[in-house]
Each structure stands twice: as structure tokens, then as C-alpha cells.
Amino acid sequence: MKGESGGSLVWIGIATVVAVGLFIYKMRKTQKEKKDTNRGIPRGNSGWPLLGETLEFIASGYTSRPVSFMEKRKSLYGKVFKTHILGKGIIVSTDAEVNKVVLQNNGDVFIPCYPKSITELFGKNSILQMNGPVHRRVHGLIGSFLKSAQLKARITRDIEASVRHFLSTWLENQHCVYVQDEAKKIAFEVLVKLILSVGPGEELNLLKKEFEEFTKGLICLPIKLPGTTLYKSLKAKERLSKMVGKMVEDRKLRMETREEKALPNDAIDVLLGYADGAKQPLPPSDFISGNLIEMMIPGEETVPTAMTLAVKFLSDNPVALARLLEENMELKRQKISSSEDYSWTDYMSLPFTQNVISETLRLANIINAVWRKALKDVKIKGHLIPKGWCVLASFTSVHMDEENYENPYNFDPCRWEKVGIAVTSSTFTPFGGGQRLCPGLELSRLEISIFLHHLVTTYRWVAEKDEIVYFPTVKMKSKLPINIMPFEQNPLIQTKQN
Ligand code: HEM
Secondary structure, three states: OHHHHHHHHHHHHHHHHHHHHHHHHHHHHHHHHHHHHHHOOOOEOOOEOOOEOHHHHHHHHOOOOOOHHHHHHHHHHOOEEEEEEOOEEEEEEOOHHHHHHHHHOEOOOEEEOOOHHHHHHHOOOOOOOOOHHHHHHHHHHHHHHHHOHHHHHHHHHHHHHHHHHHHHHHHHOOOEEEHHHHHHHHHHHHHHHHHHOOOOOHHHHHHHHHHHHHHHOOOOOOOOOOOOHHHHHHHHHHHHHHHHHHHHHHHHHHHHHOOOOOOOOOHHHHHHOOOOOOOOOOOOHHHHHHHHHHHOHHHHOHHHHHHHHHHHHHHOOHHHHHHHHHHHHHHHHHHHHHOOOOOHHHHHOOHHHHHHHHHHHHHHOOOOEEEEEEOOOEEEOOEEEOOOOEEEEEHHHHHOOOOOOOOOOOOOHHHHHOOOOOOOEOOEOOOOOHHHOOOOHHHHHHHHHHHHHHHHHHEEEEEOOOOEEOOOOOEEOOOOEEEEEEHHHOHHHHHHHO
């Protein structure tokens, strides 16, 4: 009896301490929030001690409406609010105008601030962590290379070759293929050729193997102990750096002995030309190889995801698919009758196809937001973002806002007919904006366009049931299996020919 009552007293004591602790914490929090609101810091909730609102944030990523976390807070506090996620107090903006100001004030007011696993893996030389003149120089070099006329003709042929090659293997696999895997094979091959001039073969396979291990660590717990994802990922990055570093060193030697200055052939040449005109010393090889490895990420992540989701949305929307097919068949017929090769412009001027790509990028939200840190106190539309705070500019919220898009959850490529081919605007930012606007924007559109053209004019397909998952990155849960049959059996085409 005595023992039991003693035990109860201990529990009552613990409960009292916890209750008093929580009361004091809540009091302090309320006082701090009042002070923050008086200063002009957006309203919001910092959630539980240490955890903040992280669990709710992550849980929303596992639902079919990942934007629900933002929507709930937007309805309580307005379009710009305060929260505490992933170990940081942050200000979230779901407002297109605020996002625009954040994107356009890169370097002097805002600098990128990414989760620890990403900064750890990318290292200090990453373009995502560069600022000021070095960033402008590297961004400019990559951007002009990707837009150069000489590259446009070559890359169009390279993408066509990869797409045709992989599509031709599809019927070998008992007519069932996983679109996500196939899209990764195509996009990685294209990008590695563009960046390192490495074509199909053993070297490419080894790079792909190491690269897959490396990207697994991009979003994971920041624990660097043997056996953890981050540790394995860092080891893969070391091996990749060795391989790519050797290619850079070989190229440097070849460049030194070359008499005439040639136009850059790949991204190695581009970054080795860093010092040209800028009167700066050549950056060390690990700077160059780190940036080259980083540039390969869209080959494994963003571009294949866009290709896969375009197939998913089209499979669910036969009317849009029929219009896409009609437009692409017309181009194919023209090319067959004139015996001309396809050009960059042929693919980029297919209006409905480009609208399908815009709508896919809007609805898929592959890069759902960018993270920035304020270098000084900044006031945007009356909201104070204090020095040192992070701001998350949510692209998903803007893309899924009824104020910006009618029936935002519908896949409707026709909505873009009113605005023309959308590149980027304050309410459409799949490729970011301002000084960090993605330099691979046009290349991505071209690649998706070539893939869709050859897919719809080569095969018809029936997609198996699958769903999109949004966390940690956008993916198809079962890699989007489809059952394909050759184009001749396509009833849509037969109708057209009759
Ligand atoms: C559908 C495909 C793609 C999407 C959705 C995408 C999206 C983005 C976004 C949102 C940013 C801005 C990040 C920020 O502001 O912090 C960005 C930056 C960047 N992207 Fe892409 N991207 C894609 C494809 C590509 C491709 C194919 C390449 C290159 C070969 C590429 C290279 C880059 C680079 C180098 C940056 C860094 C720019 C800088 O910080 O100055 N991206 N991308």
C-alpha cells in the first residue's frame, strides 16, 4: 500500500513539473509572438519545442494535397506566415508578389539557405551556395553555353538519338515499361554527354551507379555516421569527384597544348573557360568537378520527373492526349514528306505540346519552393523578414491558388492558350526566377517535347493505376508502369487516316 501511494506521488510530481513547464513555455511563447507581431513579423505558430510544426509539414507531403499545410495556415494568418520546420524558424510566403521580390533580390538581400544534408553534399563550391560576382560569372557561363546556337543543333540530335534508342527497346520488355526508369535513362544519358562528353558505355554506367547513390542523400537526416544514407552518399560523391576530377585534369592538359581556341564543346570546357575575360585565375579542379556533378542532378531528378508526370497526366486526360497526337502527327508527316531533319525550333514551336509541358510543370511542382536567408531586415508588402531568418517562397501554393488559376487541380493545357507559351511570370515559377532562374529551362522544355513527340507517334499505351507522392521529392509511387503497343494499332491514328 505504502509503495503504491509513494509511486502515485512520484507520478503526480512529474505531471506537475511537466504542466508547469508547459505553462511557462506557453507564456513565453505568447509573449514572444506578441513582440514579433508588434515588430511586423508575420503571424503564425512555432509549434512544439524543438520539433516546431515539422511533423505536420512532412505528413502533408505524404497526402495527395501537399499544399494543405500551407493552405491551413494561409486561412488562419494570411498569405505570409511564420512557422518552425526542420529545425528552423522560417517565414513562408504563398504570395506571388512577395516571392517575386525574394527571387529578384538575390545576393545583396537574400542568399540561398538549404537543408543541412544538401549543403553538406554539395560542398562550399556549389553554385547554390555561391554569391556575388562568382555566382554571376558561373551562372552566365552555363546559361550562354546552354543557349548557344551551335549547341542547339547538336543537343537536338543527341536527345533524339537517346529517345529513339530507348523507345526502340520497349517492345522487348513484354510490352510493359516503367516510364520513370526509362525517362531517367534518357535524361541522364543526354545530360552526361552534354556535361562531360561521355557517351553510352561502361563509363556512363559507372557514373550512373555512383550518381544514384549520391542523390539518395540529398534529402535525409543530417547524420554522417558509417552506414547512414548521408555517409554512403558522401562516399559516392568522393568517388564521383575522383572520376570527374580526372576528366577535368585531362582536358586541362589538352587545352594547354591546343593552339587555337575552340568553342566549348561541353560543360567541362565551359567551366575551364571561367578565367577568360574575367582576369581571374582558373578555379581549382575540385571547384569545377563539384559543379559538374551538381549539373547532372536534373538528369536523375527534375527532367525525368517532368517527362513521367506528363505521361501520367496525359494518360488520365484522353482529350488532351488526342490533341497532342494530332499536332505531333502533323509535324511528323511534314518531316517525312520534306525528308528534313527535325530542328530545335520545330519542337519548341508546337504550341499545344508546349502548353502540355507548362501545365505539367504547374501541376507537378517538381521544385516546390526555394529557401532564402535574409542578410538584413527586409520589409515586403508590410511583412518584416528579420536579418538571419529564412524565407520559404512556396511555388506550389501560387500554382495551386484559385486566385491565379481556375480549377487549379485540373490538368488543362488549354488554359495556357489565353496567355501564350508561358516561360515564367510571377504566378508561374517552375524554374524559379531572378538571377538564379534555371539556366536549363529551354533545354528541359526541348527534351520533354522530343520525348513526347516520339512517344505519341511511336506507341499507344494504357497506364496502370499509380499515384504521385510528393515527399521527399515528387515521384510516381510505382514508377508509372504502362502497357504499350505499336502505333499502327492506335485507334486515334486509324480514325485520322480513314
Ligand atoms: C524540369 C526540369 C527542371 C526544373 C523544374 C528546374 C528547376 C530549377 C529551379 C526552380 C531553380 C532555381 C533554384 C533557386 O533559385 O535556388 C534551378 C536552378 C538551376 N538549374 Fe534547373 N531545373 C530543371 C532542369 C535543369 C537542367 C536540365 C539543368 C542543366 C543542365 C539545370 C541547371 C540548373 C542550375 C545550374 C541551377 C542553378 C542556378 C543558379 O543558382 O544560379 N536545371 N532549376
